[in-house]
Amino acid sequence: MKQIHIGIIGGGLMGREMASAFARWCALMDVTVQPVLVAVADLNPVTLEWFDRIPSCTQKTTDYKALLANPEVDVVYVAVPHHLHEAIYRDVLAAGKDLLAEKPFGIDLASARRIQEDVLASGRFVRCSSEMPFFPGAQRAVEMARDGGLGRVLEITCGFHHSSDLDPAKPANWKRINATCGDGGVLNDLGMHACHIPLRLGWMPTRLFAQLQKGWPQRPDGKGGMTACDTWDNAVVHAWTQLGDDEVPLRLEMKRLAPGATNTWFMEILGTDGGVRFSTAEPKTLHVFERGKEQWWKRTELGFGTSFKTVTGGIFEPGFPDVIQQMWAAYLMEREGELGDRFGCATPEEAVASHEIFAAAIESHLHRRVVDLSSPTSR
Numbered sequence: 001m002k003q004i005h006i007g008i009i010g011g012g013l014m015g016r017e018m019a020s021a022f023a024r025w026c027a028l029m030d031v032t033v034q035p036v037l038v039a040v041a042d043l044n045p046v047t048l049e050w051f052d053r054i055p056s057c058t059q060k061t062t063d064y065k066a067l068l069a070n071p072e073v074d075v076v077y078v079a080v081p082h083h084l085h086e087a088i089y090r091d092v093l094a095a096g097k098d099l100l101a102e103k104p105f106g107i108d109l110a111s112a113r114r115i116q117e118d119v120l121a122s123g124r125f126v127r128c129s130s131e132m133p134f135f136p137g138a139q140r141a142v143e144m145a146r147d148g149g150l151g152r153v154l155e156i157t158c159g160f161h162h163s164s165d166l167d168p169a170k171p172a173n174w175k176r177i178n179a180t181c182g183d184g185g186v187l188n189d190l191g192m193h194a195c196h197i198p199l200r201l202g203w204m205p206t207r208l209f210a211q212l213q214k215g216w217p218q219r220p221d222g223k224g225g226m227t228a229c230d231t232w233d234n235a236v237v238h239a240w241t242q243l244g245d246d247e248v249p250l251r252l253e254m255k256r257l258a259p260g261a262t263n264t265w266f267m268e269i270l271g272t273d274g275g276v277r278f279s280t281a282e283p284k285t286l287h288v289f290e291r292g293k294e295q296w297w298k299r300t301e302l303g304f305g306t307s308f309k310t311v312t313g314g315i316f317e318p319g320f321p322d323v324i325q326q327m328w329a330a331y332l333m334e335r336e337g338e339l340g341d342r343f344g345c346a347t348p349e350e351a352v353a354s355h356e357i358f359a360a361a362i363e364s365h366l367h368r369r370v371v372d373l374s375s376p377t378s379r
């Protein structure tokens, strides 16, 4: 199998998650490429030590530019705080490497647009990380939306909830501070997850009204003191999108203060003839609405029906590490020109469009008005 050499910049939560997806690549049955982790860069030497368990990862450096100078590295995955995205992504492209960028793809809309300009100028293969659509239930929802059997679409909801911020005693990190997370706060943190499928289906909002909420104004700083936390923690975006002649309500929800939720991504599409509902809270279960003489909500257990086949039995249930691996399979196979009709990773254009939504949501909340997105370049 053709090997693709990967370098990771940022070996924290997501850097390690990706490394472990490569380590069990043998689970995949129908891919022609294999990622091999050869290098990692992180400012923290203790973080780098974790990568000692991956024998192929021979370059461990605190200087990401040393990783970019390594001719062995083909593709770079970057998972660093948002205020560093632009500089590092542009350095990756300048070094002539392909890139799997983390969301939100720059700290704000202007930054995302500058990155996108460099992507186009470089000609490199670039995608943005967003793994939730790779759940089999999400894929089925996309198929059902595309095949037209839902009738006239009445409303669409997509969201991502967790409850990490309910506890005021939890220490702050960079995700709770605007300077490092961005003025979008939770929009930057969770927004790409909510926007990816609607954008892929062409459901860009034409106008929207948003409600944003802050979390706790200060948190322990982990060093015995307190630090200010100024990010938006919850965002509900009430949008309209144009489907043919109909203007259809589209609700996007991103919450870090959602009681009881851990990492719950969900999507619902309701039409006059059919509907579909999927949530990662029930990872192998799909709810389908059908209308005949009577009406039914049917529950089906999809099991492990991922796009890229694996050794895992079809009756088992998929989880977060599985969809991370499916996303990487999609990235690497698309890079080879072998994705076929499978669902691909979020594109730079989709990442910029998600930032157009976030910028409009902030404007809407601050001015308490509906914002028109029909000419987004003016924003």
Ligand SMILES: NC(=O)c1ccc[n+]([C@@H]2O[C@H](COP(=O)([O-])OP(=O)(O)OC[C@H]3O[C@@H](n4cnc5c(N)ncnc54)[C@H](O)[C@@H]3O)[C@@H](O)[C@H]2O)c1
Pocket: 009, 010, 011, 012, 013, 014, 015, 041, 042, 043, 044, 047, 062, 064, 078, 079, 080, 081, 082, 084, 102, 103, 104, 129, 130, 131, 188, 189
């Ligand atoms: N796709 C997902 O589901 C998902 C989930 C969580 C986070 N993320 C995204 O991943 C990115 C990172 O988030 P995280 O949760 O892994 O953060 P994290 O804080 O756990 O890890 C970030 C790492 O970057 C390192 N770092 C900081 N500056 C650096 C530099 N100049 N050079 C090299 N390393 C540097 C830090 O030392 C740290 O280890 C963010 O963009 C975040 O939005 C995505």
